[in-house]
Amino acid sequence: MNKKILLFILTLFFSCFKNSLIDRISEDYFPIYNGFKSKFLNTYDGQIYYIEVTKDTLILGENSKEVSFFGERNYFLKKDAFLRRYFKKIFYSGENEYLIEENFLPFIPSIFIKGEIIVDSLRKNFLIEGDTLNYFRKILIRIKGPSNFSLGDVEFENTFEVKREFYTQVKFSGEIQEEKKESYEVYAPSKGLIFYVSENDTFKYIGGK
Numbered sequence: 648m649n650k651k652i653l654l655f656i657l658t659l660f661f662s663c664f665k666n667s668l669i670d671r672i673s674e675d676y677f678p679i680y681n682g683f684k685s686k687f688l689n690t691y692d693g694q695i696y697y698i699e700v701t702k703d704t705l706i707l708g709e710n711s712k713e714v715s716f717f718g719e720r721n722y723f724l725k726k727d728a729f730l731r732r733y734f735k736k737i738f739y740s741g742e743n744e745y746l747i748e749e750n751f752l753p754f755i756p757s758i759f760i761k762g763e764i765i766v767d768s769l770r771k772n773f774l775i776e777g778d779t780l781n782y783f784r785k786i787l788i789r790i791k792g793p794s795n796f797s798l799g800d801v802e803f804e805n806t807f808e809v810k811r812e813f814y815t816q817v818k819f820s821g822e823i824q825e826e827k828k829e830s831y832e833v834y835a836p837s838k839g840l841i842f843y844v845s846e847n848d849t850f851k852y853i854g855g856k
Contacts, residue, residue, distance in 0.1 A: 781818040803835040
């Protein structure tokens with residue numbers, strides 16, 4: 648067999664194997680197939696919430712999954728070694744609104760790596776109503792694991808912890824608008840997200856459908 652043809656076949660094989668591995672691990676720690684559903688208790692208000700993959704949808708020309716995420720509609724897709732979440736930032740000035748950013752941003756890596764730190768940022772300037780708007784957005788994701796994690800009497804093996812910081816800043820006409828969100832998350836094989844803590848909520852996994 649021609650060496651060039653053999654090299655092409657081997658390259659294609661390992662490329663397909665790598666993509667398959669990435670897809671499998673991503674599905675393992677954050678399942679996004681239609682019908683997936685997990686149940687959570689919010690210890691803050693005592694209510695039951697769900698993460699549920701509801702349907703396929705097309706956003707920004709990308710095939711994504713609509714996910715009910717603790718009562719809020721979110722959209723996810725797998726791309727470029729990440730599970731990505733849809734984000735849209737709009738700036739309001741009086742009765743006018745301006746689209747600042749719309750994209751799928753990194754949520755978790757397809758393959759967790761111990762000690763990995765992921766940074767994704769964007770800085771843009773816009774001319775709006777004769778004035779300059781300065782926009783800055785940054786995501787910082789710190790990963791720890793694998794380790795065991797207990798919820799009550801149930802212990803989950805090979806879990807990964809994620810500490811997430813999400814920050815946006817808009818400067819316009821001498822005013823500054825800032826927003827910062829932080830969360831602590833734990834992911835388990837086949838279960839996906841099992842523990843989620845934000846400023847106002849703590850969600851604990853209590854089962855499947």
